[in-house]
Amino acid sequence: DTGVSQNPRHKITKRGQNVTFRCDPISEHNRLYWYRQTLGQGPEFLTYFQNEAQLEKSRLLSDRFSAERPKGSFSTLEIQRTEQGDSAMYLCASSLTYLDRGADTQYFGPGTRLTVL
Amino acid sequence: QQPVQSPQAVILREGEDAVINCSSSKALYSVHWYRQKHGEAPVFLMILLKGGEQKGHDKISASFNEKKQQSSLYLTASQLSYSGTYFCGTEILDSWGKLQFGAGTQVVVTP
Numbered sequence: 387d388t389g390v391s392q393n394p395r396h397k398i399t400k401r402g403q404n405v406t407f408r409c410d411p412i413s414e415h416n417r418l419y420w421y422r423q424t425l426g427q428g429p430e431f432l433t434y435f436q437n438e439a440q441l442e443k444s445r446l447l448s449d450r451f452s453a454e455r456p457k458g459s460f461s462t463l464e465i466q467r468t469e470q471g472d473s474a475m476y477l478c479a480s481s482l483t484y485l486d487r488g489a490d491t492q493y494f495g496p497g498t499r500l501t502v503l
Numbered sequence: 504q505q506p507v508q509s510p511q512a513v514i515l516r517e518g519e520d521a522v523i524n525c526s527s528s529k530a531l532y533s534v535h536w537y538r539q540k541h542g543e544a545p546v547f548l549m550i551l552l553k554g555g556e557q558k559g560h561d562k563i564s565a566s567f568n569e570k571k572q573q574s575s576l577y578l579t580a581s582q583l584s585y586s587g588t589y590f591c592g593t594e595i596l597d598s599w600g601k602l603q604f605g606a607g608t609q610v611v612v613t614p
Contacts, residue, residue: 390544419601428505428590428604429545442601477544488532488552489594489602494544 388412390495392478398501399468406464407498411480418461419492420453421477429477435461436483468502475499504529506593508605515581515612523608525591527572534567534574535592535602538585545590549576553596578610586612 391410399405411418416437421429432451433443437458450468455461465472476499479492506527513521525534533552537545551567551574564577574593578585588609592602 417600421604426606428592428607429602431601431603434601436600483600488599489535489592491547491550492535492592492602493547494537496544 390478390480390493392476392495392498394498395496396499396501398503400503401470402467404464404466405468405500406462407476407478407500409461409463409478409480409495411459411461411478412482412493413459415480415482415493416458417481417483417490418455419479419481420461420463421479423475423477423497424473432463465500468500470502473500473502504595504598504603506591506603506605508589508591508608510608511606512609513611515578515585515610517583517612517614518580521578521581521610523576523578523589523591523610525574525576525593525605527593527595529572529593529595529597531567531569531572531593532596532599533594534565535594536563536565536574536576537590537592537604538587539590539607540587548589581610581612583612583614586610 419434420432435455450466475497477497478495481490483490536548539545588607592604
């Protein structure tokens, strides 16, 4: 068990460019979450998957954001036409949780820090 | 839907106690507590479930008042390693499976 990994750890991009982040969850975990965290704030929920199914996406999330988990293992988060307001830490977390139960212990990855110039 | 945490920050000397509160305006199914050190990922501490079940850390305790939709985290006999920012994540009854996190409580433990 190597924990949740995220790549890249840092990304600097220019406004208007597209970026993609990857998250590899703990291998047996079926649930995967994406959060965004800005300085001085707690993680803000973006979306989550149960295996390959995307169960919910935050209503606050712009259409420029999309996430996939094609085979129920790793996930990608893409931001199109980045804006300076997208600068943040993007955290991924995974858990072993079943649909008939609520949220269980989430294990967080180290995050990807995005800076949009 | 974001829970409200208090205080925003607390400074302790080693060995002192502190309480961090988390309150929600919505009916809760569970409350999750995490600690995050600067530049690191949040680390799980404890889950408190509606109905009284708890899972988590041996040396940190917490309570969950279902009627008031509040939870408290108790840092007892604090150690230097307790320093960090503590977040509560709440799971509300009509939105199972996802957490909304508070803004955090910064804890500094000094020698």
